[in-house]
């Protein structure tokens with residue numbers, strides 16, 4: 623399937639309507655990115671958010687630096703930063719860029735706790751006047767793409783139109799929109815009629831995000847919004863081949879047997895990868911189980927439950943091996 627969107631002027635040439643793997647805290651670590659990057663090759667990868675630490679000796683922790691510089695050859699890695707616009711985001715970005723980071727994305731959508739109360743993440747909507755100066759400064763220092771990922775507002779989905787002039791004035795390269803408010807968290811559905819309005823009114827390319835889990839939904843959202851590309855989140859964690867399915871390079875709907883085998887192979891690769899970067903059975907299993915928790919298929923539920931019950935990596939590996947063969 624060829625996705626038909628608005629001709630994009632995204633900073634990485636070849637794909638007309640790119641498919642991006644979204645940033646997901648606790649999930650899109652370098653181990654998972656490596657597996658996706660070598661199997662289904664999203665057009666763009668994002669890190670989990672890097673939390674800015676204003677006033678600390680280093681504004682970015684060492685472990686975040688390791689994550690921010692773990693690239694997959696041939697795929698742009700966008701590093702997402704989260705912090706208050708007037709407190710540390712610029713400083714942290716300078717630090718990241720000095721260590722070789724090319725692409726920066728600012729999180730304006732995180733709906734969780736402290737972030738929204740300190741004017742970071744979704745909280746930036748409370749101080750829209752701080753957004754443009756921050757983005758202008760970032761524009762000067764980011765060598766590759768500069769982008770923003772946002773929700774539609776805090777408690778009113780029209781709030782995005784108040785900050786849109788800041789995105790345009792600072793000439794960011796693209797905007798990723800998850801059309802839910804911060805208050806909504808994950809309830810209800812993403813409002814892709816609103817995404818369309820944002821695409822029409824915004825002077826920078828818009829990437830649509832939210833609730834795409836099938837080939838049909840991908841086509842529908844692209845059709846409905848005319849966006850420059852799609853960002854896949856939970857749908858891709860549950861079904862990495864969604865990238866290939868949308869590209870027409872994998873069956874749109876595998877049989878239950880195929881699906882089990884695909885999942886088992888993918889989870890085995892993740893397990894191999896996690897064993898090299900995480901330590902001890904408890905941590906490795908916790909990371910893998912957070913992926914399994916997002917697999918929604920009713921006909922895989924019992925199998926997923928038995929995966930989640932495993933207390934040792936060895937036991938989990940055995941179950942996965944049995945399903946692959």
Ligand SMILES: Cc1cc2nc3c(=O)[nH]c(=O)nc-3n(C[C@H](O)[C@H](O)[C@H](O)COP(=O)(O)O)c2cc1C
Pocket residue numbers: 644645646647648649670671702729731732771800831832833834853854855856857
């Ligand atoms: C577990 C989890 C962690 C997330 N972490 C981040 C994050 O670090 N930064 C961010 O911008 N969005 C984050 N998100 C939001 C996703 O990137 C995405 O915008 C949202 O899930 C909607 O897309 P989807 O319906 O395709 O999942 C997270 C979502 C989930 C489920």
